[in-house]
Amino acid sequence: MNEAPENVRLIGGEMLLWSDMSAVAGVTEWQGAALELIRRLLPAGGRVLLVGPHPQPLVDEVVANAAAAAVLLRSFPDACALGERHPDLTVFCGRLEALDVEEPYDLVLALDGLLRTHSAEAPASAWKESLAALAGLVAPGGRLALGVRNDLGVDRFLEARPAGREGGDDQWAPHGFDPSYPSGPEALDQGIESAGLTLRRSYAVYPDRQAPRSLLSREALAHDLPDALAFTLSAREDERTLVADPLRLTRLVFRHRLGERLAPMWLAVATRPSQTPEAPEEPEELPLGLVEEKAVLYELTPAGARRLPDGGERPVPAGRVVEEILVEACAREDVKTVREVLTDLAAWLDEGGEVSAATDSLVHDGERFAAIGPPTGLPYPTDPRVALCRILRRFAVRLLAAGHHHPWPWPLEADQLTLTLCAMAGRDCDQGDLDRARKLEAELGLPAEPAEHAPTYRDLLRARDRLTEQLAAAVARISRLETKLSYRERELVRAKAKLRRTQRKATAYRRTLGYRLTRRLARPRKVARRVIRLLSG
Amino acid sequence: MDESNHWYGHSRILARYCGLPDEAPKRIQGYLQHGWNYLHGFPPNDHWCSPGYPRFIWSDTLRRRGWSMGRRGHYLIGAPWIYLLHQEPDLGVRPDREGTIWYPFHGWEKSSVSGDHGRLADEIRNVETGPVTVCLYWLEFANPDIRQAYKSRGFRVICHGDRGSRWDGKGRDFLRKQLVELRRHRRVASNRLGSALFYGASVGCETAVYGDPMQFEDERPEYGGTARRMRLWPEMHGTSVDPELAVEVARQELGFEYQATPEELRRMFGWKRARAAAPPSGTTTRRHEAATRRERRPAMAALQQPEAERPGRRERRADRPSASARQNPPRGAKP
Numbered sequence: 001m002n003e004a005p006e007n008v009r010l011i012g013g014e015m016l017l018w019s020d021m022s023a024v025a026g027v028t029e030w031q032g033a034a035l036e037l038i039r040r041l042l043p044a045g046g047r048v049l050l051v052g053p054h055p056q057p058l059v060d061e062v063v064a065n066a067a068a069a070a071v072l073l074r075s076f077p078d079a080c081a082l083g084e085r086h087p088d089l090t091v092f093c094g095r096l097e098a099l100d101v102e103e104p105y106d107l108v109l110a111l112d113g114l115l116r117t118h119s120a121e122a123p124a125s126a127w128k129e130s131l132a133a134l135a136g137l138v139a140p141g142g143r144l145a146l147g148v149r150n151d152l153g154v155d156r157f158l159e160a161r162p163a164g165r166e167g168g169d170d171q172w173a174p175h176g177f178d179p180s181y182p183s184g185p186e187a188l189d190q191g192i193e194s195a196g197l198t199l200r201r202s203y204a205v206y207p208d209r210q211a212p213r214s215l216l217s218r219e220a221l222a223h224d225l226p227d228a229l230a231f232t233l234s235a236r237e238d239e240r241t242l243v244a245d246p247l248r249l250t251r252l253v254f255r256h257r258l259g260e261r262l263a264p265m266w267l268a269v270a271t272r273p274s275q276t277p278e279a280p281e282e283p284e285e286l287p288l289g290l291v292e293e294k295a296v297l298y299e300l301t302p303a304g305a306r307r308l309p310d311g312g313e314r315p316v317p318a319g320r321v322v323e324e325i326l327v328e329a330c331a332r333e334d335v336k337t338v339r340e341v342l343t344d345l346a347a348w349l350d351e352g353g354e355v356s357a358a359t360d361s362l363v364h365d366g367e368r369f370a371a372i373g374p375p376t377g378l379p380y381p382t383d384p385r386v387a388l389c390r391i392l393r394r395f396a397v398r399l400l401a402a403g404h405h406h407p408w409p410w411p412l413e414a415d416q417l418t419l420t421l422c423a424m425a426g427r428d429c430d431q432g433d434l435d436r437a438r439k440l441e442a443e444l445g446l447p448a449e450p451a452e453h454a455p456t457y458r459d460l461l462r463a464r465d466r467l468t469e470q471l472a473a474a475v476a477r478i479s480r481l482e483t484k485l486s487y488r489e490r491e492l493v494r495a496k497a498k499l500r501r502t503q504r505k506a507t508a509y510r511r512t513l514g515y516r517l518t519r520r521l522a523r524p525r526k527v528a529r530r531v532i533r534l535l536s537g
Numbered sequence: 538m539d540e541s542n543h544w545y546g547h548s549r550i551l552a553r554y555c556g557l558p559d560e561a562p563k564r565i566q567g568y569l570q571h572g573w574n575y576l577h578g579f580p581p582n583d584h585w586c587s588p589g590y591p592r593f594i595w596s597d598t599l600r601r602r603g604w605s606m607g608r609r610g611h612y613l614i615g616a617p618w619i620y621l622l623h624q625e626p627d628l629g630v631r632p633d634r635e636g637t638i639w640y641p642f643h644g645w646e647k648s649s650v651s652g653d654h655g656r657l658a659d660e661i662r663n664v665e666t667g668p669v670t671v672c673l674y675w676l677e678f679a680n681p682d683i684r685q686a687y688k689s690r691g692f693r694v695i696c697h698g699d700r701g702s703r704w705d706g707k708g709r710d711f712l713r714k715q716l717v718e719l720r721r722h723r724r725v726a727s728n729r730l731g732s733a734l735f736y737g738a739s740v741g742c743e744t745a746v747y748g749d750p751m752q753f754e755d756e757r758p759e760y761g762g763t764a765r766r767m768r769l770w771p772e773m774h775g776t777s778v779d780p781e782l783a784v785e786v787a788r789q790e791l792g793f794e795y796q797a798t799p800e801e802l803r804r805m806f807g808w809k810r811a812r813a814a815a816p817p818s819g820t821t822t823r824r825h826e827a828a829t830r831r832e833r834r835p836a837m838a839a840l841q842q843p844e845a846e847r848p849g850r851r852e853r854r855a856d857r858p859s860a861s862a863r864q865n866p867p868r869g870a871k872p
Binding site for chain 2: 010012014015016017018120121122123167169170171172173
């Protein structure tokens with residue numbers, strides 16, 4: 001356990017029996033957007049320091065492109081593993097405040113934030129102190145990229161069990177009681193200024209802090225974000241129990257222009273002023289925003305978006321997301337709008353619209369449809385009717401799964417609802433079209449059924465209310481049937497009594513003298529008749 | 538609870554501090570850290586510390602480290618030593634302190650250490666200038682060879698005795714004897730950082746750590762070995778150590794700032810008359826006691842309460858079922 005690779009240096013505060021890779025919170029999965037930002041920040045021939053746990057692809061990228069790289073980790077096993085992977089990398093193991101370097105760095109990356117630079121070996125220092133220690137590692141003219149979790153991020157509203165309050169093994173000094181921790185974008189700016197740095201750009205990080213995909217600068221969020229962008233900025237994890245569907249809440253956040261204030265995380269890029277003030281300021285090349293959508297990275301530009309690495313600039317399509325238009329119409333039971341939109345959609349598909357589109361990846365500006373994401377091309381042309389069938393089936397499944405209100409009165413299966421919707425679009429489809437649509441779905445690799453999620457708290461409440469209603473109705477029916485049953489039973493008892501009375505009367509009648517005499521007199525005549533029938537037959 | 542709670546007379550010291558007789562110490566409902574340690578206060582294989590019982594530990598570093606390793610229910614009370622110092626401010630105090638008391642690292646009942654005592658004794662003789670007292674653990678003391686290794690160099694060889702148990706009084710005066718010896722010497726030294734050194738520093742001894750640190754036969758890797766001790770306390774190692782710094786480190790490691798009040802200890806150890814099932818936190822204790830009080834009250838109340846008040850109580854009780862019936866009508870039951 002104590003034989004560390006040669007490039008691992010223990011600086012004090014190292015945690016021997018701890019790993020941030022497998023711990024409760026895990027490593028923040030920075031992907032394409034962060035990699036792109038780092039590529040632009042990496043100084044040519046400069047020295048780079050990574051502070052805190054970072055995902056492996058990011059570390060690899062830095063090690064491959066930096067002239068000299070070092071990493072600071074608190075966990076001893078993590079440090080040893082990294083040291084073995086990259087023998088040329090200097091790995092400092094310990095707590096941030098104990099790091100004393102001879103030469104500062106041209107770029108310091110602390111995308112994970114400062115919380116995991118503390119160690120159990122020493123009391124956790126305040127955020128400001130840690131930032132000061134971090135800022136001390138930045139060379140004059142060098143840059144710092146710092147991630148800061150927002151304690152009031154939209155993800156905090158959604159969590160049913162906030163991770164910070166679960167008393168996990170990493171909570172020996174629970175976060176949330178530090179008055180110097182930034183309470184908003186302004187406080188973050190101030191903190192950075194007071195650490196002697198100059199803020200270059202502040203990004204809001206979406207959709208969550210576990211797997212951030214998009215970085216949106218303050219300047220980009222100053223205006224209304226097009227729906228085509230905002231709609232993709234929510235995510236749903238499978239494991240966590242949520243309070244509500246993240247999609248709707250995140251949409252509201254952007255509509256209310258709180259995108260920066262309620263971002264799950266901020267990423268600040270700052271520079272330490274160079275010691276020679278007359279040196280010309282280098283032109284700022286930091287992107288306005290980086291958005292990752294289905295593994296394709298876009299850079300936001302003042303006029304629109306540019307597909308990276310070398311795509312052309314084009315405006316972000318305007319209009320509202322079709323799914324939202326339809327869900328809203330369904331809530332109002334406005335079948336007219338549904339019919340119109342679906343008819344338009346069918347016509348668009350007939351004219352050669354994108355086959356791989358879906359109601360949740362299309363925007364409609366009242367006249368035209370435009371796909372949000374990149375097209376998934378198919379090698380052969382598809383029947384527009386089957387394409388429509390696929391799109392509508394996906395919408396039907398999502399509508400029913402989300403439990404939205406809709407005007408179709410009886411409990412419907414998704415397939416039946418799809419055929420109804422096709423009919424509303426003026427295209428009569430049948431079971432055969434549905435089967436072909438399913439096949440197309442598999443070929444495109446876009447399953448209609450959303451992944452299995454743990455139900456959110458609001459879903460559960462709604463399900464409980466629905467069950468209560470159903471139970472009340474069932475109880476009412478049972479009670480009605482009970483009344484009916486009692487009535488019928490009473491009837492039956494009455495009828496039975498009547499029958500018994502009649503039977504009793506009949507018995508009494510049989511016992512009367514007159515009846516018996518008639519029977520006696522009748523008997524010889526009967527015998528004689530039988531004998532005659534025998535003789536004659 | 539566990540035998541180790543009573544080693545070195547710890548439970549007796551704490552009982553006396555709490556104003557209880559120390560002849561037959563009571564059971565402590567929890568686990569008392571019994572020696573200085575740089576893991577989480579207990580050995581790595583601490584499966585005998587069942588969750589749900591508090592772990593009474595010495596310092597906050599141990600709590601944080603223990604928490605990160607999945608341990609919970611820590612309660613900081615500091616070392617029993619600080620309670621002994623509180624009780625015995627003058628025991629063994631002498632104006633003419635001289636010489637060095639030297640504690641060679643010791644094994645214990647289930648594991649012995651390997652090392653050359655002869656060579657260590659030579660090293661001690663080369664370093665120490667005054668008279669030297671070597672204090673051996675009883676296991677080593679029982680070995681005439683080891684004793685002889687030190688005696689032959691002209692050292693006084695002593696032993697503080699068996700660490701004892703709850704049922705015999707053997708370990709009863711262990712720490713008291715140690716206190717007297719430490720206050721008699723000017724210096725305390727060892728080949729490993731350990732409780733004795735911090736105890737010494739806390740009563741004004743100069744400290745030193747030098748010589749072959751010796752090895753346990755099966756030392757657990759979780760501790761990180763001598764290298765880790767050197768990294769954590771580099772300034773505590775050497776033949777002469779800054780005394781002020783040693784006092785400060787001892788204050789932290791023995792948890793002087795965490796000394797609890799007698800009443801707090803009585804409650805935490807389950808030594809109050811109303812026995813609590815040793816819950817991990819104080820709040821549960823209070824809740825439990827409140828529950829006990831509630832249990833007792835009806836009988837007492839029935840005895841003490843004047844007749845006139847009783848019907849009222851019965852009325853209240855009678856209210857309850859009807860109230861609950863009102864609250865929970867089956868929903869939608871009406872046709």
